[in-house]
Amino acid sequence: MRPLERVEARDKVTGAARYAIEYPVEGAAHVVAVAATIGRGEIESVAAAEVLAMPGVLAVLSCENAPKLNSVDDAELEVFQSRTVSYRGQLVAAVVAETLETAREAAARLRIGYRAEQHDVHLRDGQSGFRADVDQGDPEAALAEAAVSIDETYTTPAEHNNPMEPHATLAEWNEDGLTVHDSNQGSTTVRDTLAKVFDLDPAKVRVISPHVGGGFGSKGTPRPTAVLAAMAAREVKRPVKLAFTRQQMFSMTGYRTPTIQRVRLGADADGRLSAIVHEVIEQNSTVREFTEKTAGPSRIMYRAPHRRMAHRLVQLDVPATSWMRGPGETPGMWGLESAMDELAVTMGIDPIELRIRNEPETSPEDGLPWSSRNLVACLREGAERFGWTGRRAGREGRTLTGMGVASATYPVNREPNTATARAEPDGRFTVRIAAADIGTGARTALTLIAAEALKADPGRVTVEIGNSDLPKASLAGGSTGTASWGTAVHNACEALLAELDAPIPPEGVEVTVDTKEELESQEKYARHAFGAHFVEVRVDIDTGEVRVPRMLGVFAAGRIINPTTARSQLIGGMTMGLGMALMEESTMDLEFGDYLNHDLAQYHVPVCADVRDLEAIWLDEKDPHLNPMGSKGIGEIGIVGAAAAVANAVHHATGVRVRDLPITPSRLLPSL
Structure with missing residues (x-):
């Protein structure tokens, strides 16, 4: 396919693309959420009278007057259904007013009485035993x-997603039901959830989300914004707009759990692994259980006859954890790839050679054949391009230099989807599917897939997405989007093309295809994307500051549908990996029970000045066992392993091994 x-x-650049609360609607009121100010306890009172007396205030919603909602799997969506406070920052009330300014002032004035209890927000080792997930052979022996x-322990802090567009909803009720413009990663899922919560026929709920300003997983599940906005709109009988503030997003929209990872590797004298043990402690909320499958990549990365991978969830009085780009693989490969580098250094083996020696012929997890696995090719291609063979730690004045490497992997999955393809008499085509483009370029990739299947120029193809009235679609998440939606789009367009032997009638020709049966009958293979990160660092010995002048990612991800947007996805992931390595850290206030640095002034993310020579390339990988396009997901593999490559480069440059992310001057400088 051509780019x-x-x-x-x-x-987007002219402002014509509208996001959730940018849609013009007459008479819209504004909702401002109120967060709990205790770490645990119960609500005893809500002093709404003073606030309701303010000019312009329309309603105050809380557990004292909220309508009854149906229960769903996610307790955070049961808005105002209980007096229980499970964590500081929990959504406990909301004010609806004529203007945003009035709503903000009223929310600040609202007094809520609590009965506070002692909270615990400190994740630490030794809190409880492990629950084994995988146990093969005798790893201890x-x-x-x-x-x-x-035998080392590696940690990652809590990290927050921070998409550019906050979680936001515009909700309106009318005789046809409920319509919401919502910032999410899947309109079908949000529609079905709202229908259940408000006891509606799904046909009476419409979710519109054509443009979404990022998510990184935080919008992958329905969020309280949609429920609260719908509740408020019904209460005041007019449209309402609601957007969480950046500070509220740190407690109300999920984040990556902190992890404590003990990784143990055993090898023979040649560096061939005999044992891999990866045991993880993770933070969990009392509100909702979520497991970050941190040890997951250790199941499939390297050959070892004796293995144990285990997770332990520690329930604390904290906000609910959730998806963040590369859930599981991102923190897990930090631990595993750091340990592999330590093993290579201990044995005096080149880190790339150590990985190649432990390359498995089949999946170590289940013995399935690989659909394709080109990790070794990624390592070798990257080594040649990066100048790895001649790498040496060096010093230029007060700057130490070094190089590091780490592997990357991400599973390849597909979800069932439905798509409709239509041919018009004028030679144009329209493809419809309720997919989501959260800035990934999905709309463009689907246009190319449709055009190829139809044997038509992309300019003749229009793809409609981001509306729950369209054929149902899975979420944008887990790097499944293009593969899942693309399969449905490809099959629908291929079926349509077969119907176009005769002239197209005035009413057009339309075909709808569902992929459920195809996915259920697919052959069993271990399907994964792989890659390798190469990093050069410069470390100031006086300040402990780490700079990354060069970073290269080499990936094997099947057929690349659109090189233009693919490169953006890969370097975006690598940039987030750089942030994970050097700056991103949500700091918990143990006394009060919330995150201290809850805005972009204090929670630092990489900016253009932090990124210099950043390059992402991919191999020409042909894999006939994936989907009709031969593609693998690329949204997440760019971040996986990147932090370990940076840390390994820092060790090469300085001789200092940092095992606790991020690698800040305060952690590095004392050992220089």
């Missing part, structure tokens, strides 16, 4: 007998 610029690019072993 294609984003089909919605002009609309293998470690005891190993010629060389590594």
Whole structure:
């Protein structure tokens, strides 16, 4: 396929593309959420009278007057259904007013009485035992007998997604039901959830989300914004707009759990692994259980006959954890790839060679054949391009230099979807599917997939997405979007093309295809994307500051549908990996129970000045066992392993091994 610029690019740069609360609607009121100010306890009173007396205030919603909602799997969507406060920052009330300014002032004035209880927000080792997930062979005996072993603990802090567009909803009720413009990663899922919560026929709920300003997983599940906005709109009998503030997003929209990872590796004298043990402690809320499958990549990365991977969830009085780009693989490969580098250094083996020696012929997890696995090719291609062979730690004045490497992986999955393809008499085509483009370029990729299947120029194809009235679609998440939606689009367009032997009638020709049966009958293979990160660092020995002048990612991700947007996805992931390595850290206030640095002034993310020579390339990988396009997801593999590559480069430059992210001057400088 030839590269294609984003089909919605002009609309975005000219302001024609509208996001959730930008849609013009007459008579819209404004909602401002109120967060709990205790870490645990109960609501005893809500002093709404004073606030309701303010000019312009229309309503105050809380547990004292909220309508009854149906229960769903996510307790955070049961807005105002209980007096229980499970964490500081929990949504406990809301004010509806004529203007945003009035709503903000009223929310600040609203007094809520609490009965506070002692809270616990401190994740620490030794809180409880593990629950084993995978246990093969006898890893303890293998470690005891190993010629060389590594036993280290690696940690990651809580990290927040921080998409550019906050979580926001515009909600309106009318005789046809409920319509919401919502910032999410899947309009079908949000529609079905709202229908259940408000006891509606799904046909009476319409969710519109054609443009979404990022999500990184935080908008992958329905959020309280949609429920609260719908509740408020029904209460005041007019449209309402609601957007969480940046500070509220730190407690109300999910984040990546902090992890404590103990990684143990055993190897023979040649560096061939005999044992891998990856045990993880993670933080969990009392509101909702979510497991970050941190040890997951250790199941499939390297060959070892004796293995144990385990997770332990520690319930604390904290906000609910959730998806963040590369859930599981991102923190997990930090631990595993750091340990692999430590093993290589201990044994005096080149880190790339160590990985190649432990390349598995089939999936270590289940013995399935790989659909394709080109990790070794990524490592070798990257080594040649980056100048790895001649790498040496160096010093230029007060600057230490070094290089590091780490592997990357992400699973390849598909979800069932439905798509409709239509041919018009004028030679144009329209494809409809309720997919989501959260800035990834999905709309453009689907246009290319449709055009190829129809044997038509992309300019003749219009793809409609982001509306729950369209054929149902899975979420944008888990790097499944293009593969899942693309399969449905490809099959629908292929079926339509077969119907076009005769002239197209005035009413057009339309075909609808569902992929459920195809996915259920697919052959069993281990399907994963792989890659390798190469990093050069410069470390100031006086300040402990780490700079990354060069970063290269080499990926094997099947057929790349659109090189233009693919590169954006990969370097975007690599940039987030850089942030994970050097700056991103949500700091918990143990006394009060909330995150202290809850805005972009204090929670630092990479900016253009932090990124210099950043390059992402991909191999020409042909894999016939994936989907009709031969593609793998690329939205997340760019971040996986990146932090470990930075840390490994820092060790190469300085001889200092940092095992607790991020690598800040305060952690590095004392050892320089």
